[in-house]
Amino acid sequence: MQKWLVFFIVVAFISIWQGDSLAETNTVTSTSSTVSGTTTVDRTPSTANAPSIMNGNQDVCSFAASAAIQTQVLGIAGGGSITDLNCERLKLSRALYRMGMKVGAVAMLCQDARVFQAMEMAGTPCPYFGKIGIDAAEGWASNPEKRPDYEKWVKENTKDEEYVTDEAAFGGFAAFLILLLL
Numbered sequence: 001m002q003k004w005l006v007f008f009i010v011v012a013f014i015s016i017w018q019g020d021s022l023a024e025t026n027t028v029t030s031t032s033s034t035v036s037g038t039t040t041v042d043r044t045p046s047t048a049n050a051p052s053i054m055n056g057n058q059d060v061c062s063f064a065a066s067a068a069i070q071t072q073v074l075g076i077a078g079g080g081s082i083t084d085l086n087c088e089r090l091k092l093s094r095a096l097y098r099m100g101m102k103v104g105a106v107a108m109l110c111q112d113a114r115v116f117q118a119m120e121m122a123g124t125p126c127p128y129f130g131k132i133g134i135d136a137a138e139g140w141a142s143n144p145e146k147r148p149d150y151e152k153w154v155k156e157n158t159k160d161e162e163y164v165t166d167e168a169a170f171g172g173f174a175a176f177l178i179l180l181l182l
Contacts, residue, residue, distance in 0.1 A: 089108060107126065
């Protein structure tokens with residue numbers, strides 16, 4: 001029984017001593033020409049720590065990103081990894097080329113719209129389902145929706161023509177006659 005009493009007294013003494021020491025270390029004194037006083041801060045500000053994310057080795061096509069934000073009441077931290085798809089495409093293409101699959105390597109690179117357009121401008125169309133050369137060009141021409149640059153291709157190859165109907169022409173002619181009579 002006496003051991004418990006001594007234990008509680010020691011804990012109470014430590015907690016009182018700890019509270020005083022925190023208050024002493026966080027005392028801020030401000031002085032101005034009209035008012036002077038002492039402000040005691042009993043709580044140190046909270047911190048949100050952003051998690052560290054490790055990549056396994058140097059030859060990966062992803063990188064880590066983490067962030068944290070802290071207010072007086074709430075702190076939020078998070079992180080994750082972001083995959084670079086173009087880096088993956090280059091590595092896969094390089095691996096296919098090293099295995100002797102040159103058409104497969106070019107087809108892998110042609111999934112990028114920039115490479116697709118460059119190949120088209122050079123007169124060597126990207127492979128189309130195993131076809132190369134003129135056969136591939138015909139395949140892309142007959143199925144343009146499968147192009148990686150389809151949205152840009154549609155904008156460049158469709159014409160927005162404005163047709164004037166008979167009713168619109170009559171309305172314009174009527175407005176012209178009214179202006180002449182005024």
